[in-house]
Amino acid sequence: MMKIYRTQDKHLTRVDDMNEGAWICLTNPTDDEVRRVAATLDIEPADIVAATDPEESARISLEDGYTVIIVDIPVKVDGAGEGIYTTIPLGILLTQELIVTVCSTDTAVIGDFAACRVKGFSTRKKMRFVYQLLYRAATMYQQELRLIDRRRQAIEKNLAGELKDSDLMELHGLESTLVYFATSLRANATVLDRLTRYKRLEQYPDDRELLDDVIVEIRQAIEMTSIYRDDIKGTRELFSSILDNRLNNAMKYLTSITLLMAVPTVISGLYGMNVQSDGMPFANTTAGFAIVLGLTLALCVFAAWVLHKKHML
The missing domain is CATH 1.20.58 (Methane Monooxygenase Hydroxylase; Chain G, domain 1)
Incomplete structure (x- = not known):
């Protein structure tokens, strides 16, 4: 699906043309949509569909006439229990005139911008838009990490009662989620580090402050992931000790x-x-x-x- 937005008079409106200052939002795009965007903006189709590959790693590359930024964002696993997440790529392509986002599924990171729930958002301020996207992704990681820890605490309260195999399996799922988060957050941190060093990307003082905020949020998310992994490891060891003691x-x-x-x-x-x-x-x-x-x-x-x-x- 392809949607094109543009900020006009401080309001986000949906348009049909890919002119300067527009935001092209691609969600699981079809081949025809990819070819149309690639031909109009002179972008390699492979760079557009890269973000739809779940195995694509976070990276940033400077191409001829445009920049490709791919970061990992958290999404809930369909049919899984509470607190079970994975990560998928989110592609951001910057040209001289506009910005393109590509993702394989609907996500709250993009949805908040489309619903105008982000303060100070404008499609014309491309770099600020990029940093706002990264900031929203970082805060989403922190929200999901807190939910994971609350779920761990709920499982831990069951230790005094009957221990179930499902509790152990859910605890394993939470630990696996934290492994995915830790890997993705480290890759995102590397992308942010490179963003601070690329002179080709025009940055304003306000944008620089926002980038610093994103870096702080990513580091905090990495630290939270490390702490919660240790907590889950301790809970799992406590489970084993209680089971051994009962045996x-x-x-x-x-x-x-x-x-x-x-x-x-x-x-x-x-x-x-x-x-x-x-x-x-x-x-x-x-x-x-x-x-x-x-x-x-x-x-x-x-x-x-x-x-x-x-x-x-």
Whole structure:
């Protein structure tokens, strides 16, 4: 889908022509749309469709007459649980007259600009628009990171109750998300570092301040990712420790029950031997059976008391 916007009288309006000061927004573009934009702006079609490849890495390159900037942005994984995200490329192409954005799916990074929810946004200020896009992406990372940490805390609260396999799988999914975030944020930081050194890109003082803000936000997101990865690692280790402890308690309890059952088993086994009754205590006594049962019960109670004192029962 292709939409063309232009800021006129401080209002964002949708237009049909690709003239100076326009913003061409491509979302999962068709081949015809790619060819039209490439022919009109004299851009290589491969540079336009690069951002639709999920394996494309973040980069910046200066081409003949235009600049290609590709950064990674977070998106929620369809059908996955809360806090499970991945990253996809967002392409930004700068020409002398206008700006082009390319993404494989609808994303809030672009949607906020199209809905005029970004203060001071103008399609005519191309570099400021780029930095605003990068700033919005950085803040989105931080929002999703906070959501991931809240989800981790919710899972951690279940430790006192019944542990489920789904909790462990969700914790693994959160950790995988943080791995994707860490990789993408480092690549985005590299792109920002190169933006500060390219003299070809015209920058104004206000734009420079905004770029510094973007760099700060990216660094903060990287630090948050590192901290939350450590938190999830600690939670996962706590899960393992609790499971091991519960298994040890179960084995200790079963061992104690086995010891208690061994007492009547041994006594009944001795009295069940095919020997003369003269040598067996209480064998010729009328109340012998009751006496043996009583002694057996007493021994079991004593064994249970000893195990209880040793915290094994």
